[in-house]
Every structure is written in C-alpha cells, then in structure tokens.
Amino acid sequence: MEVEQARERLDEVRAHIARAAKVAGRVPETISLIAISKTYPAEAITPFIAAGQCVFGENRVQEAQCKWPALIEAQPDIDLHLVGQLQSNKSEDAVRLFCTIHSVDRPSLVTALARAQEKHGKRPRCFIQVNIGDEPQKGGCALADLPALLGEARAAGLDVAGLMAVPPAGVETAPYFALTAKLARDHGLEGLSMGMSADLEAAVMLGATHVRIGTALFGARG
Ligand SMILES: *Cc1c(COP(=O)(O)O)cnc(C)c1O
Numbered sequence: 001m002e003v004e005q006a007r008e009r010l011d012e013v014r015a016h017i018a019r020a021a022k023v024a025g026r027v028p029e030t031i032s033l034i035a036i037s038k039t040y041p042a043e044a045i046t047p048f049i050a051a052g053q054c055v056f057g058e059n060r061v062q063e064a065q066c067k068w069p070a071l072i073e074a075q076p077d078i079d080l081h082l083v084g085q086l087q088s089n090k091s092e093d094a095v096r097l098f099c100t101i102h103s104v105d106r107p108s109l110v111t112a113l114a115r116a117q118e119k120h121g122k123r124p125r126c127f128i129q130v131n132i133g134d135e136p137q138k139g140g141c142a143l144a145d146l147p148a149l150l151g152e153a154r155a156a157g158l159d160v161a162g163l164m165a166v167p168p169a170g171v172e173t174a175p176y177f178a179l180t181a182k183l184a185r186d187h188g189l190e191g192l193s194m195g196m197s198a199d200l201e202a203a204v205m206l207g208a209t210h211v212r213i214g215t216a217l218f219g220a221r222g
Pocket residue numbers: 036038059083084166196197198212213214215216
C-alpha cells in the first residue's frame with residue numbers, strides 16, 4: 001500500500017469519528033484512533049507511519065516483538081498498544097514494549113504486571129477489560145468481579161486509565177457500549193476503549209475515548 005492510500009483511509013476513518021463526535025457534542029480530538037496492525041507485516045504498516053499515524057495496536061506480544069522494535073527505532077514517537085489477551089508469563093515483555101495494555105482482566109495478571117513494571121521501571125497505562133456480553137469464550141473480567149479487580153489494580157500501582165470491552169458479534173453493539181460507559185462512570189474512570197471498524201460511530205457517540213480500528217485501515221485480514 002502506498003502512502004497516499006494510507007492517508008486516504010486514515011482521513012476516511014477520522015471523518016467517521018468526527019461525524020459521530022459532532023452528533024454527540026464531543027470534540028474529535030479527545031478520541032484516539034488506534035490502528036490495529038495485527039497480522040500485517042511491517043511493509044504494510046510503514047505507509048501509515050509515513051502518513052502521520054503514530055498510535056498502533058497489536059493483539060499478540062510475540063508478533064509485536066518481531067515487528068515493532070525496528071519500526072520504533074525508525075520512528076520513536078510510536079505509541080504502541082496491546083489489545084489482545086495477555087498471558088502472565090509475557091508481562092515483562094509487554095511492559096517493555098507497550099505504552100498501553102487494554103487487556104487487564106484477572107488478579108494474577110495484575111500481580112504479574114505490577115512486578116514487571118517495578119522491575120523495568122516502566123508504568124504502562126492499563127485498561128481493565130470487562131466481558132461485557134458475559135461470553136464464556138471471551139477475555140475480560142466478569143461484571144461482578146470488576147470492583148474487586150479495579151481495587152486490586154489500583155492498590156498494586158497500575159496506572160488504570162479506563163475500561164475496555166469487545167461486545168458480542170452479530171448483535172446490536174450500542175447497548176453494550178452504553179453499559180461499558182456507565183460502568184466506567186460509576187467507577188470514576190475516564191478512558192473507554194471500545195469500537196472497531198464495524199461499529200466505531202456508535203462507540204464514539206456513546207463515549208469511546210479510544211477506538212481500535214483494523215480492517216477499515218489495512219483491509220480484511222486473510
Ligand atoms: C482485531 C481487533 C480489533 C480491530 O478489529 P477490526 O474489526 O479489524 O477493526 C479491535 N480490537 C481488538 C481487541 C482486536 O483484536
């Protein structure tokens with residue numbers, strides 16, 4: 001993909017965000033666009049960096065470790081986010097590489113991340129992932145466990161920025177976004193990581209501060 005095409009896709013997605021923000025009476029600059037580059041090689045990512053995009057997300061630590069150190073060396077302003085499930089034994093690698101971790105969802109991971117950030121002198125921003133549709137196969141803490149997990153994360157010294165959610169597939173997502181936003185409000189959290197290519201406008205209207213966009217930028221994954 002050429003830089004021109006990357007720029008066009010970024011402009012398109014930003015226009016969607018701006019339109020939804022306007023409807024909701026929000027300022028578009030308060031919404032961070034995370035370009036989800038999972039499965040795409042470095043050659044597909046560099047046109048987006050050249051087009052000015054600095055915020056990217058990956059869902060696997062190992063894949064990110066292969067692709068990103070060289071890209072970050074070339075462009076130190078890169079702000080890299082982890083949006084996929086994190087195994088506790090990868091916590092140190094994650095803390096070293098990512099500025100923000102969106103998938104904190106259990107006490108054992110809180111403990112591992114707290115230890116890793118102590119050891120490496122880095123403190124990534126964290127989102128607590130909630131299993132908003134109560135789906136057994138999905139990551140995220142159960143709604144009932146959120147208050148306790150949030151308390152543990154704060155007590156352990158994690159920099160908790162907000163909540164992250166992935167609503168069930170194939171149904172209207174707005175009610176799940178609204179519920180996530182309510183939970184964040186109830187717990188005094190400002191960050192809301194929600195909205196993907198298919199439902200970004202609804203997410204922005206309902207308060208998303210971070211939208212995670214893959215397909216609409218990079219194309220369908222193989
Ligand atoms: C892949 C992924 C996205 C991006 O999804 P698209 O539909 O391609 O925009 C967002 N969030 C998470 C957690 C993902 O794994």
